[in-house]
Amino acid sequence: MNAPSERPSCLVVGAGGVGVATAYSLSRSGQSVVSLVVRSDFDHVVKNGYQLDSRDYGMVEKWRPDHLFQTAEGAAQSGMFFDYIVVTVKNVPDGSTNGTVSNIIRPILESNRTILGDRVTNILLVQNGIDIEKELLEEFKEAQYKLSLLSGVQMIASTKIGPGIIKQKGQDSLSVGPFNPDDHDAIAAAHKFVSIYSNEGCNHVQYDPEVRKTRWNKLLYNATINSTTAIVGLDVVRCLEFGKERKGTEMQILRPAMREIISIAATEGIKVEEEQIDRFISIGRKLVYKPSMCIDFEKNQLMEVEVILGNPVRIAEKNGVAVPTLTVLYSLMTLLQAKVKESKGLLKFDEETLKLVEN
C-alpha cells in the first residue's frame, strides 16, 4: 500500500456465517475500514445490525460494519477504493454465469482500477477447493488490474441461522498466504492482512508460507467426508458408524479417497501427510456434524462440487493419477448437483425427447 498511514479498506463479499464472522474480526481489531456486501439481509441489518453468537467474542449484539452495501455494484459505485477484497461467497463456477466469483467481483475490480490506478488490489479468497485462483487469472490480467491474489484457508464452523443472526461454533483459525509463493507483493499483503485481522486471545490467524499445502490438507476432508455426507444425507459420525461393521465407510470410501487426494497432491509437488487421514477420521467420529455440501444439498442449494472434487479429479487426469474412488464420488455429486440445477431451472430435461436441453 502506498499510503501506509491510512487504515486499509477491506470489503468482505458474502455475508453468510463465514463472511460476517470474518468482517467482525477485522472490525474488532480496529485496524481497517470494514465494508460488507449483504444481499438478502440488507434491510434487516441496516435496521437492526447483526447478532453474532461467537466462540471467540461471546454474544455480540447490534453490530454493523463501517459500510454496508447490498450489491458488489453498490460497493463499486461508492467511490471507495478497497485494498482487500475478501471473498467468502460459495464458489460454484458451474452455477449461473453471474454467480461466478469473477463476475461477482468484476465491478469492484473495475472501479478500483478507475479510482486509484497505481494501488494494488488484494483479493483474498477464503473459500474451499483447489485451483480456485485460476478462474480469476483467466478473467483478469494481473498487471492490468494490479492484482495480488491471496489464499485463505479457514476453520470456523460459523453459520447464519436466521436473518442477521450468526452462530460461530468453532474458534476462527485462518491461514493466509500468497497463491503464488514467489509473488512478493502478495507475501507482504498477506502479512499485513494477518496483522489487521488478529484479535489476540480470541481468533487465530497466521501467515502461511505453505498455504497451498494447507489448502490440499483441507481438501483431504472436503473431497471425501464432505462429499460422502452430501451423497447419503447423513452426518459424519453416522456415515462412519453406519458402515459395515462400523468400518465400511472408513475403509471402503474415505481412506481410499483420501489416499487418492494425497497421490494427486504429490504430483503437484505437495506432500500431504498420511497422519492427516487419521486426524480427520478421528475428528469425524467425535461430533454430530453435517458439512457444507450436505447442508447445501438438504437446502436444495448448489454445492461446491467443481472446486472441491472436479478440479482435483481433473488434475489427476492431467497428471496420470488413478483415482477410482474420487471418480465415482465426483460422478455421483455431479448428478446431485444437476438435480438441484433442474429444480432451480438452471438445467432443463425434455421428457419427450429424453434429452438434456443445452442452453
Place this chain on the structure above:
Amino acid sequence: MNAPSERPSCLVVGAGGVGVATAYSLSRSGQSVVSLVVRSDFDHVVKNGYQLDSRDYGMVEKWRPDHLFQTAEGAAQSGMFFDYIVVTVKNVPDGSTNGTVSNIIRPILESNRTILGDRVTNILLVQNGIDIEKELLEEFKEAQYKLSLLSGVQMIASTKIGPGIIKQKGQDSLSVGPFNPDDHDAIAAAHKFVSIYSNEGCNHVQYDPEVRKTRWNKLLYNATINSTTAIVGLDVVRCLEFGKERKGTEMQILRPAMREIISIAATEGIKVEEEQIDRFISIGRKLVYKPSMCIDFEKNQLMEVEVILGNPVRIAEKNGVAVPTLTVLYSLMTLLQAKVKESKGLLKFDEETLKLVEN
C-alpha cells in the same frame, strides 16, 4: 409330483405388483390351484378382488385367486399342500429377522412336511440378486424338507399403485430353471411350472437351463443402474443425461461397474456377454423409469442391497476380483439402507455416546 392327474397347488407369497401379476398368470392358464398371501390389502381384496391393468391381459376386474391368505401362517394352517411356493417378496436378509425369506416361508415348509411327507416342495424364488438360495439351504435341509429350489428371473415392470390395484407395464417374461443344474427333480419341476404358467400370446415363460447366467445378466442392470438411481434419486435416463457431457455417468460409473460384474461372474464360471452392457445402457436412455431400489428409497423402504450388491461384492472378495466401483456403490447403499433402518427403529444410534447401539 406323485399325483400327476391333480392340478398342482401353487402358493404365491408376496402380493406386490410382481406377485399379483404372477398369480394371475397361473390362474389364467387354469392348470393349477392358485393361492396368494396378501398381507396389507387382504380385506380390500376379499371384498373387491383385484384390478389388474396388464400389458398382457388388458384390464382385468374383480379377480381373486382360488384361495386368499392374510399370512403365511394362515396358509400353513389351511391344511393344504402346496406343490409350488412362488416367492415374490422383496429379499432383504439384513432387515428384521422375521422378514427374511426363510422365516417368511418356514410355516409353510413345516406344514407341507407334516401334511404329505413324501411329496416334493418346490420353491421358486422370483427375486433379484445372487446367492439368494443359500440362505434357504442353510436354514432347511433339502432332504429333510424334500425341497427342490427353482430360480426365476422375471422382467415385467408391474407395480401396485393402490390397494388391490396393479399396473403391469411390460410384457411378463419369466425364465425358470433349477438353482442346481444337476438336480433332476428341480429340472422336471421347472419344466412343469413353465407349462402351468404359460398363456400363449400373452405372457412369455421359458425353461432356462442357464438360469444362473440369466440371473447374472439381470444383476448387470440391478447392481449398477438400479443402485445408482437409488443413490441419487433420479430416473435412469436423467442419470445418464445429467452426467458430464452426457457421458459421465455411463463412462465413470455404469460401464466400469458392469465390467466388474462381468469379471466376478467369470470367476464363477458364468460368461456374461459384453454386449449386455450396451443393451442395458441403451434401454436406459429410452424411458423415464425409476428402478426398484430407487422407488424403495423414495418410499423410505428397505432395499435389496445385500442380494443385489452385497453378495456379488463378497464373491469378488472371495475370488480375488478387484471391484473398486461396486465397492463404493455398495458402501454408499449400505449407508442409505442404514438411514432407512434408523427411521424404522431397526437400528439405533446414540447421539450421546456417538455410537451405533448393537441389538
